Amino acid sequence: MKAMIVSQYGENAQFEVRDVAKPQPGLGQVLIRIAASSVNTVDTMIRKMGKDLPLSPDTPAILGMDFAGTIEAVGANVEGFVVGEEVYGCAGGLADLPGALAEYIAADSKLIAHKPANLSMKEAAALPLVGITAYEGLMRAHITAGQKVLVHGGAGGVGHVAVQLAKHFGAVVYATGGGEKQMDLIESLGAKAINYKTESVEAYVGKHTDGAGFDLIFDSVGGANLINSFQAAALNGQIATTVSLCELDLTLAHFKGLSLHVVFMLLPMLHNHKREQHGEILKAIAQIVEAGKLKPVLDVHSYTLEAAGEAYARLESGQTMGKVVIEN
Structure with missing residues (x-):
């Protein structure tokens, strides 16, 4: 099969087209002909940082985690999937799991689900990593109907999904963005947009919560921005974040009695730990998608598969609105 290979990591790492052996489905795996894949920030980090990240595969490597495609073969001990079905998932591109920048992938059947019927392959390929991340974060933070929820980075890959899922779960949703286009997107998704560049945390907390703070905050920006989340949270509030590779003073979190949930959705893939939970989440997301939510x-x-390098550069440019997708 044709695959895009990275032979060495670094700032100038290049993808090259190679013919490699087509994988065969092993125990518990299905062979999927990939129709589309999408690029996530973690993919670009692996390409640049290589073994500075403990989750990067050995080179030569096939990167890419998200995909949508059609099952062509089913391995032993697989239940619930048959040849010809359309599926989507996040199942490779790190550690010892070959990725999705190829014509085929042999994927653990626990990490996939049937593709939402009302999405194209391109759309479905955009969802797995960000969808699982947003869903897990909201669930772990105990989202309930009627809560005031703030999503930091509401126009981003994870953030725009978190906004929609929070709405689906019955929350009153607010989200931060940094410009007119981002604000317009946030509003179109049904949330109240907050321009973090022109409005202070104190100002928007006062304006939207009468100073009480938000019940739940999904912080897809994280890092230093977690201090803003601590400031914006209500007493005993819940915060979920996708980025906590930082040093922080937790004094404010202590005095407000906050709960912090760190979401690192790659754990099941990396450690073969409760992978079936990802399949279940993808199944739930498909139902939400099919309900129009x-x-x-x-x-x-x-981008085409051969233009994978351009797709990665596009995401790294910071000019994207929505997910960058590669079509086979």
Whole structure:
């Protein structure tokens, strides 16, 4: 099969087209002909940082985690999937799991689900990593109907899904963005947009919560921004974040009695730990999508498999709105 290979990591790491052996489905795996894949920030980090990240595969490597495609063969001990079905998932591109920048992937059947019927392959490929991340974070933070929920980075890959899922779960949703286009997207998704560049945390907490703070905050920006989340949270509030690779003063979190949930959705893949939970989440997300409550936003540009390097550069440019997708 044709695959895009990274032979060495680094700032100038290049993808090259190679013919490699087509995988065969092993125990518990299905062979999927990939129709589309999407690029996530963690993919670009692996390409640049290589073994500085403990989750990067050995080179030569096939990167890419998210995909949608059609099952072509089913391995032993697989239940619930048959040849010809359309599926989506996040199942490779790290550690010892070959990725999705190829014509085929042999994927653990626990990590996939049937593709939402009302999405194209491109749209479905955009959802797995960000969908699982947003869903897990909201669940762990105990989202309930009627809560005031703040999503930091509401126009981003994870954030725009978190906004829609929070709405689906019955919350009153607010989200931060940094410009007119981001604000417009947030509003179109049914949330109240907050321009973090022009409005202080104190100002928007006062304006939208009468100073009481938000019940739940999903912080897809994280890092230093977690201090803003601590400031914006209500007493005994819940915070879920996808980025906590930082040093923080937790004094404010202590005095407000906050709960912090760190979401690192790659754990099941890395450690073969409760992988079936990802399949279950993807199944739940498909039902939400088919009910018309969630739709991924795609960047205006799409790319062929051979142009994977351009797709990665597009995401790294910071100019994207929505997920960058590669079509086979």
